[in-house]
Amino acid sequence: xxxPEIEALTQALSRLPGLGPRSxxxxxxxxxxxxxxxxxxxxxxxxxxxxxxSTCSICGNVDxxxxxxxxxxxxxxxxxxxxxxxxxxxxxxxxxxxxxxKFHVLGGRLSALDGxxxxxxxxxxxxxxxADGGIDEVVLxxxxxxxxxxxxxxxxxxxxxxxxxxxxxxxxxxVGGELDYLDEGTLAQALRAxxxxx
Amino acid sequence: xxxPEIEALTQALSRLPGLGPRSxxxxxxxxxxxxxxxxxxxxxxxxxxxxxxSTCSICGNVDxxxxxxxxxxxxxxxxxxxxxxxxxxxxxxxxxxxxxxKFHVLGGRLSALDGxxxxxxxxxxxxxxxADGGIDEVVLxxxxxxxxxxxxxxxxxxxxxxxxxxxxxxxxxxVGGELDYLDEGTLAQALRAxxxxx
Numbered sequence: 001x002x003x004p005e006i007e008a009l010t011q012a013l014s015r016l017p018g019l020g021p022r023s024x025x026x027x028x029x030x031x032x033x034x035x036x037x038x039x040x041x042x043x044x045x046x047x048x049x050x051x052x053x054s055t056c057s058i059c060g061n062v063d064x065x066x067x068x069x070x071x072x073x074x075x076x077x078x079x080x081x082x083x084x085x086x087x088x089x090x091x092x093x094x095x096x097x098x099x100x101x102k103f104h105v106l107g108g109r110l111s112a113l114d115g116x117x118x119x120x121x122x123x124x125x126x127x128x129x130x131a132d133g134g135i136d137e138v139v140l141x142x143x144x145x146x147x148x149x150x151x152x153x154x155x156x157x158x159x160x161x162x163x164x165x166x167x168x169x170x171x172x173x174x175v176g177g178e179l180d181y182l183d184e185g186t187l188a189q190a191l192r193a194x195x196x197x198x
Numbered sequence: 199x200x201x202p203e204i205e206a207l208t209q210a211l212s213r214l215p216g217l218g219p220r221s222x223x224x225x226x227x228x229x230x231x232x233x234x235x236x237x238x239x240x241x242x243x244x245x246x247x248x249x250x251x252s253t254c255s256i257c258g259n260v261d262x263x264x265x266x267x268x269x270x271x272x273x274x275x276x277x278x279x280x281x282x283x284x285x286x287x288x289x290x291x292x293x294x295x296x297x298x299x300k301f302h303v304l305g306g307r308l309s310a311l312d313g314x315x316x317x318x319x320x321x322x323x324x325x326x327x328x329a330d331g332g333i334d335e336v337v338l339x340x341x342x343x344x345x346x347x348x349x350x351x352x353x354x355x356x357x358x359x360x361x362x363x364x365x366x367x368x369x370x371x372x373v374g375g376e377l378d379y380l381d382e383g384t385l386a387q388a389l390r391a392x393x394x395x396x
Contacts, residue, residue: 018221
């Protein structure tokens with residue numbers, strides 16, 4: 001039997017998405033056999049992230065600084081704001097390098113089923129950012145799911161009173177698809193073809 | 199762009215077997231979002247293993263103690279010794295809980311192609327363990343590959359002069375198969391049907 005420490009490490013790794021018990025065991029063996037080149041670097045990287053990890057008080061992104069790297073980046077176009085459901089969506093759009101503006105993470109989507117109400121999402125903070133002014137366009141980049149679109153419509157209504165151009169991703173995205181899974185080509189198309197909310 | 203710390207963590211994770219860049223990114227996001235339940239436990243587990251990690255000076259197993267848990271276990275039958283190529287093989291056999299004895303890890307297999315010679319493997323230390331006496335049976339549990347079997351034959355020759363029963367895993371294992379990938383049923387059959395070296 002493996003020692004308690006090794007068991008605990010296997011457990012912790014097997015809880016990561018994409019790693020089952022067997023692949024976690026293989027990963028642990030890799031770490032044990034490649035101590036200098038695998039275990040120590042991973043330990044150091046985890047430690048560094050753990051030390052600095054914070055949620056951006058402006059946009060809700062998770063990063064190693066607050067404000068996050070995107071909110072703090074002066075080269076970022078501050079007049080355009082892209083609203084996403086999850087941090088994963090922000091990362092997906094950011095990786096595509098197609099949106100020069102800043103982001104706002106809702107932390108989920110409205111859902112009667114899961115009992116997620118507007119006050120459960122970072123919507124009030126979004127309204128405040130827009131009320132503070134300096135923002136011309138708000139891109140509603142929710143997932144093309146029923147709940148995502150419901151959330152988009154709700155936010156569109158809440159923002160009607162503000163002098164901002166409301167846009168949403170063109171439905172080049174496959175219906176039912178989720179941003180984080182899309183190839184960047186599809187993301188590019190959807191972002192380029194974004195259109196005013198009807 | 200993600201911060202350098204997060205990039206480094208993604209890099210480190212993507213180098214684990216079974217994790218590519220994309221799955222590593224998803225794993226990192228999971229860690230960032232589940233700090234208390236995922237990141238900290240993994241960090242603690244890695245730290246604990248890193249602090250205690252050692253290679254067993256007796257059998258070559260990697261564990262958090264030296265001698266390893268198996269060599270130090272008094273309930274283990276010391277008169278039977280199972281010789282394996284890699285630590286992964288030792289773990290696979292140990293998981294099957296079918297071998298009550300102790301182990302010896304060679305650290306590889308003889309290979310003209312990869313230039314692995316007898317002196318590159320833990321063969322001399324194996325001979326010493328057997329020369330020291332107290333061992334009745336040596337199970338040669340090499341992989342059913344050409345190189346594995348070559349290694350088994352070489353060790354069999356080296357051990358001819360010693361009064362030990364030499365056995366090898368029955369070839370219930372699929373030819374070309376590797377221990378670490380086998381289901382325990384197959385391992386059980388192969389171990390039960392082990393036979394004297396011809």
